[in-house]
Amino acid sequence: MTGALAVSQHPVIRSGDYRLVVKSLEIEFLKPAMSDVEASTTITRSQQEHLRNSLSETGKAQLKLDIELADADGKVVAKAAGQYHVSRNRKTD
Numbered sequence: 001m002t003g004a005l006a007v008s009q010h011p012v013i014r015s016g017d018y019r020l021v022v023k024s025l026e027i028e029f030l031k032p033a034m035s036d037v038e039a040s041t042t043i044t045r046s047q048q049e050h051l052r053n054s055l056s057e058t059g060k061a062q063l064k065l066d067i068e069l070a071d072a073d074g075k076v077v078a079k080a081a082g083q084y085h086v087s088r089n090r091k092t093d
Contacts, residue, residue, distance in 0.1 A: 018055065023083040024050075030079065035072035039080075041065045051086065059088035 043051075047063060054061035062085060069078040 014048050017089055018086050019089050021085045021087075025080060027078055027080045029077070031077050032073070033069070033071045033077040035075045037069045037071055037077060039067050039069045041067045055086065057089070061086045 014090070043063075047065075051061050051063060062083070065082050065084065067080040067082060069080065070078050071077050
């Protein structure tokens with residue numbers, strides 16, 4: 001889940017205090033991939049602010065990411081839209 005991997009690299013999430021769950025993922029295949037593919041996404045500044053503010057205020061956040069999958073030649077072969085839920089880890093004693 002590349003969108004999830006991108007979000008997991010956010011410093012707040014990487015701290016280990018939060019967990020990331022894929023709520024939904026929709027993929028549109030545009031053409032056959034004849035090689036390995038690489039997925040990429042961008043988390044905008046406003047999404048980062050929303051994530052930071054929601055997590056500090058409520059301990060959870062929703063996030064939508066648009067993802068492109070490109071073949072070895074850089075041609076986009078699929079597009080995906082993912083909905084993610086981020087929440088504070090429950091403390092276990």
